[in-house]
Amino acid sequence: MEEATCRFPEWVSAKITDYYGEQGINHLFEWQINVLNEAIASENSENQHLIFSAPTSAGKSIVAELLAWKVASTGKKVLFVLPYISVAREKLHQIQRCWRRDDISVCGFIGPQSTNPNEWTGAVCTIEKAASLTNRALSEDWFQDIGMVVIDEMHMIFDSSRGAHIEHMLSKILLFNETSSEKIRIVGMSATIPELQRLGKWLDARVFEANFRPISLKNHVIIGSEMRKLKDITGEVLREFTEDPLITLAEESFRQNSQTLIMMSSKLDAEKTALSIAMRFHELKKTDGSMLEQLKKRADGLMFIRNGLERHGCKDRNVMAALAWGVAYHHAGLTMEERECIEMGFREKNIIILVATSTLASGL
Structure with a gap:
């Protein structure tokens, strides 16, 4: 894993760092610093839209968060737009914990609630809520109070x-910027943006594309009992399994104290696989x-998750x-x-093996 070595820019508050x-x-x-420096290189550049693409885990979010904080610290409103409720909730809690140190109020437009625009500076929204919020800003004449949409x-x-x-939301911003002296800046990011340059041209945005990945990614495929490299599935057999490969790999991960995420196509398969792995661990502990030593280290955390599930009325014995x-x-x-309890347990490294369907995949 490659280590980050660059200091935060001087304009970032010590409370935030x-x-x-x-x-x-x-x-x-280094790529984060380059994007941040380019994004605020001149007074004019702070109004120019920005789109950047970088692999998963490269650190895209922190770049957008620092740029958004800079705008919010001036009193302008900032909207974070995320596609899924679970991801938006997590982002809301994180931004609230960070920005409250600088006395910047952040609220969520995720569920049915509605908040007076005078009560917040930062807002975390799902796509549909963000579209509705910008329409409301236009009709109630506070669109000019928005400084950035991420x-x-x-x-x-x-x-x-x-x-x-x-x-539609971005088109309204572009049209508003044509006639208003108060500009709204668009910042877009993703690990994979098709037609990145074309999108940048439409928005008249600065475009950055980073290929940096701090953690190397190794792709393999298992066919039957044989493991091969994904790019060479007819080539050399790297490993041959004598038992169920999935359960074997989960066991190895457990012994190495490394977390494993297993994606399944159905609810039934997810449950069956999780229970099969747990049963395997139960058998192994006899010899x-x-x-058991590994589990003792996580005993308090696992009990906290169990209590949380019971508090929410979970009766599922499995x-x-x-x-x-x-x-x-x-x-x-x-x-x-229940899902939030399990997500928290995995995030805090108390749950070692998580078997999930696409309900979790969307938030990866």
Whole structure:
């Protein structure tokens, strides 16, 4: 894993850098600094739209957050637009924890609630809520109070069902900017943006494309019992499994104290796989005391998750049985509260093996 070595820009408040420091982010990568410097290189550049693309885990979000904080610190409103409720909720909690240190109020437009525009400076919204909020700003004549709109997962503009909401919202901003002295800046980001240059031309935006990935990605495929490189599926067999490859790899991950995310195509498969892995761990503990040692380290965290699930009325015995071994599943059959408990457990590294369907995949 490559380490970040660049200091935060001088214009970032110490209160904000302290927050990131507490999250283990004390430095930025070179590509992040380059984008930030370009984005504020001159007074004029601070009004120019910005689109950037970088691989997953490269650190796109922090670039947008710092630029948004800079605008919000002047009193202008900032909108963060995210595609999914679970992702928007997580972003809301994170931005609130960070920006409250600088006395900047942040609210969420995620569920049915509505908030007076005088009560917030930052807003975290889903796509549809953001479109509705900008329409409201136009009708109530406070559109000029918005200083920046950040579009996360910018590739969603090409989505056949929801992309139109983003396109209409951005079109209104472009039209507003043509006649207003108060400009609204658009910042868009994604790991994969088709036709990046064309989109940049439409928005008249600065375009950045980084190929930097701090953690190397290795892709393999298992066919039957044989593992090969994804780019050479007819080539050398790297490994041959004598038992179920999925359960074997999950066991190895557990022993290495490394988290594993397993994606399945159905709720039933997710549950069956999670329970099979938990059953395997149960059998192994009879002959291997190190399995219990691993679980003892996470005992308090797993108990906290269990109590949270029970508090939300979870009666699913399978969930509790798997959780006892640091294993969980996540699918649409669980309530929103139950899924949030499991997501938190995985994020805080108490759940070691998480088997999920696309309900979690959308937030990756």
